[in-house]
Amino acid sequence: MNSSTHNKTAHIVVLGGGPAGGATALGLKTLGYDVTVIAEPRPFKAVEGVSERVVEGLRNAGFKQALANLPQPSPRLASWNGATNSANTEMLINRNELDQGIGRDLQAAGVHLVHSRVGKVSETDEGFSVELKGSDVAQLNADFLVEARGRSAPAAGLERLRGSETVSLLQYWQGEPCQPQSAAESFEDGWAWMAAWSDGTRYLQLTFDVASADLPDKAQLIDHCNAILRNLPSAQSFIANAEPTGVIHARTSTPILCREAVGDNWIRVGDAAMAVDPLSGNGIFQALSSALQAPAVINTLLQHPDKRSLAKQFYQQRVDHLFHRFARIGRDFYASEERWWDNPFWATRRNWPDNQPLHQETDPDSLQVVCMPVVSNGLIEEHEVVTTNDQPLGIWHLNGIPMAPVVRALQNRDERVSPQTCLQTGLGMSPEIAEGMTRWLYQNHWLKAVS
Template identity: 25%
Template structure:
């Protein structure tokens, strides 16, 4: 198991619950800057099946009551979770959330090996993986290394990119917004995600348990300079031209001292699984954050892949192939929904939006059908 994010931890937990011996390879040093993410209420059944719902609910994350968006129009519309059978979601501290899932995996008997897989070869029906100079032999490999799908590509799989979206991101103070999940419905507006489309793409903001706001300018990588988003001052000036995002910031907020550029593009790995291996999370299907499905997809693919490996070990020779087909179906349906979502914004004939109005050009491009997924964005696909 390579990668200790939500997808890798979910796969490890599911396999451990089935009685498998699991080694989770993950660096001791934390990954790059993590800025939080909104986790929708629909993730609750997945967390419950993994046995971690109580951990997440008591781990200090903020409640997440719904979404506000100015998309296709200048005024805000609301989508709340009042009628959700699962209750509110969470605005996560991602480091804490990921660490909690890994801790649950260790409690279930999963062994942790610090480092990363530097070499991988197939020997008969087993894999030989080199981790920090030591060799591990296993019948199955799970690639949870993120959108670069490092292990899947070593097996001959290829990455198919739909776009090269990035999120130019800052953390800003959220005065009066404490951590610890103490919000009530009286201040529920501050515990919603907010998205606002612009000529260069769109803005997104949400509160974090740290008492900060994450604020993102989302556009294509080659449009960052043209949009003036490369420097904190340029980014701040662009934010000042927003109508709703800037209005959510506390008074006297100062420009950020630094920015982070996060990968946010849509891609998938073809195939997403093969003899003795599976890809999960972003390594299988990475989706535009406008859908806010990154962690939910990570959890569900991790669990489904683990089920497929368990079935294969018990003699079902088609289980892994079926999993790969399921990933393809889910990703294709997302492309349909993504196209429908972006087509609802017709106010600007700028490069970002014109690209998303082009007709399908290949088998990995969306068709003109499906239900729009949002807009309900979140940071980092997980």
């Protein structure tokens, strides 16, 4: 049954108004739910470098006003393992402005937006009670709760997998107006990310290993960080004719995976479900990856209690898969820095989370047709998919064509019949579609190349 025919009286409260919380709220509103988002302004100004892929993800999530004033891509310098590359670019966005734009998108879609700090969250017989601080409303009740407060979300006693404990120290500098630019550089005890805005604001962040960094106490921390920056070649253009302003902000950047990211009446999305090492540069993208799946999961949990186990299996599998994928990206990048092989910062990170390759070449003999949960019409349903050694979660469709019948037909064909002919005669594909499908199957190693 199509999800639109179900009763949507449940009130859903989303804690957090960033990309993950906003995308989840927009998706739920599209499905017909009453949604309230509780958003608190960031405590300090933050800048992030994002790629065009991140922008496309935000656009696909339904954000419009949040993307209205994006800057042009600016140069990004990368100095790693003694080599310097200036070929890449990124957009330097003000996260406070992005979050404000997300808020406007939510209100335009009819989502209730409450600007407040979240206090105590209590489970009740009916759902949840959420205390609000700094708002005209003292308390909200929710039938379903979405935790989207990022890394700062309470652990709530849930089991979590943690990578190497990592801290990032951020300080603002102020200099002369300049062209926007950013840079990343590795050093013996960690790595630096630096950004400059056109108004002269510099954003300088150093990332260290908590266990081995031997950082000084708070009084000497600024001098310690500044001494490192003055020895980094990439930092010179950022600190020239500039001075540090304000205190240092310490932020945890430890990779964290929540082993239980969904329950019968709650779900964790974005960094609250899994937070990756910032080195991967995929923070907003991975946050959206879980958030875009969440509305269908929530819809199933509320409308089809008999499919709760299926919905929770679907979501946890994808959160786990995404986390390990991004963790391996970071691992391989850390391993590419070979100058300080024995330094604890680099030694621990180049071997975590495992030694599995990021990508495997697909083995045609690994193809299997199995039943797995998928998103279908705003719900989680079980369908036949094709799994491979490199795609363990399976592929359901390709350009609208179910892949299970394709693989089954090819596996049962007479070897004297060509794959294209098999698809035409066995599945009724047109010659053009069968030819294109056959080409894709060979290119992606689903068919063994003819020797």
